[in-house]
Amino acid sequence: MRIHGEMPPEKEEEEKVKSLSLSIQQPQKLVVVGYALTSKKKKSFLQPKLEVLARNKGILFVAIDLNRPLLDQGPFDVVLHKLLGKDWCGAIEDYRKKNPEVAVLDPPDAIEQLLNRQSMLNDVTNLNLSDCYGKVRVPRQMVINNDPSSIPHEVTSAGLKLPLVAKPLVVDGTAKSHQMFLAYDQFSLSELEPPLVLQEFVNHGGVLFKIYIVGEAIKVVRRFSLPNVTKQELSKVEGVFRFPRVSSAAASADDADLDPSVAELPPLPLLEKLARELRHRLGLRLFNVDMIREHGTKDVFYVIDINYFPGYGKMPDYEHIFTDFLLSLMQSKYKNRPAQ
Known part of the structure; x- marks a missing residue:
């Protein structure tokens, strides 16, 4: 005798399969962070414990090649930087304009203050x-x-x-x-x-x-x-x-x-x-x-x-x-x- 409100066996199996399929997560999209840091800042910030945890969370840090145009590199989801100089600030601004979906941390004009x-x-x-x-x-x-x-x-x-x-x-x-x-x-x-x-x-x-x-x-x-x-x-x-x-x-x-x-x-x-x-x-x-x-x-x-x-x-x-x-x-x- 089935208790009122209990699911029929065939329906129960169907729900189990649906639940199992929902629990299998799709591969997480990799978050690519391009970074441009001084050697001193890179050493203090990009410590092994940060990089390991980041990889486990689907985040990849990629060094930006300062000898190549920034616009030719990537694609990046985030650009992380701490460099000074007119040329670099100009490159970042051009990159922001052409890639408005990329998070730039942070805008050079805001940093200037x-x-x-x-x-x-x-x-x-x-x-x-x-x-x-x-x-x-x-x-x-x-x-x-x-x-x-x-x-x-x-x-x-x-x-x-x-x-x-x-x-x-x-x-x-x-x-x-x-x-x-x-x-x-x-x-x-x-x-x-x-x-x-x-x-x-x-x-x-x-x-x-x-x-x-x-x-x-x-x-x-x-x-x-x-x-x-x-x-x-x-x-x-x-x-x-x-x-x-x-x-x-x-x-x-x-x-x-x-x-x-x-x-x-x-x-x-x-x-x-x-x-x-x-x-x-x-x-x-x-x-x-x-x-x-x-x-x-x-x-x-x-x-x-x-x-x-x-x-x-x-x-x-x-x-x-x-x-x-x-x-x-x-x-x-x-x-x-x-x-x-």
């Missing part, structure tokens, strides 16, 4: 995130283009407060473009070589937050940074002191025993809105934001730097985050493709 520290933080200055569990600001800064002997007068006229962080104006990927100095008096700044940016130093408890952005994904890590400068130190110390980069993984502060008020990560809603706004305003999908919390506050943050295509190899789980991002690009592409 982050190559100059005068324009780098403009889009942060105009943000209003006060309703998102915190305030985001940028330090007061000024640009010195020439004649270092005029720096003391210009600093005084601009009303910038000491100490000051001195950074090269142009970010071109060289070691020199990442050399930074802390100046305790404006007269010593005349020893530095313009063009440079002078930025007011904000005490932040010696901890910096690196906010990595990969499409819509956000990953935050702590890095050790410069210690606070007391008024007593400021009155006694003179000169300009070079300080090391704080972006290296060796400077990680994630496992350190830190004061909770210093170590607490910025609120996620704040970071999500910041990332969303900057993605839209900058027109970029691969960048990181260096952020500090003003010491003695809970919710006042400063963005001090934005970097395009940063050292993702130092980011925990970067291979999973990045491959998921590449696959999401393809899903969006096919989702938005008109029906045939």
Whole structure:
């Protein structure tokens, strides 16, 4: 006796066959990522663990031959690059126009804003995130283009407060473009070589937050940074002191025993809105934001730097985050493709 609603045997077999056929997935289309990176960036980014995971997910990284026209290469689903120069930027723009379906990470004209520290933080200055569990600001800064002997007068006229962080104006990927100095008096700044940016130093408890952005994904890590400068130190110390980069993984502060008020990560809603706004305003999908919390506050943050295509190899789980991002690009592409 068959229970009401039970499927007849012949129908049940038919459904089993149908279910089995649906469970046999069609071979996944290979996602081909053409990349043009410096040897240093290739070594840090294209680590074996990334390439193995990518192959397992159907993603293939292919080196772009810089000695051949880009238009003659491919076909690519994604072009990933971090090269400078007028010729390369022109080649990328031509490729984008002739291959609008290919995801270019990222457009050279959008990247350009982050190559100059005068324009780098403009889009942060105009943000209003006060309703998102915190305030985001940028330090007061000024640009010195020439004649270092005029720096003391210009600093005084601009009303910038000491100490000051001195950074090269142009970010071109060289070691020199990442050399930074802390100046305790404006007269010593005349020893530095313009063009440079002078930025007011904000005490932040010696901890910096690196906010990595990969499409819509956000990953935050702590890095050790410069210690606070007391008024007593400021009155006694003179000169300009070079300080090391704080972006290296060796400077990680994630496992350190830190004061909770210093170590607490910025609120996620704040970071999500910041990332969303900057993605839209900058027109970029691969960048990181260096952020500090003003010491003695809970919710006042400063963005001090934005970097395009940063050292993702130092980011925990970067291979999973990045491959998921590449696959999401393809899903969006096919989702938005008109029906045939």
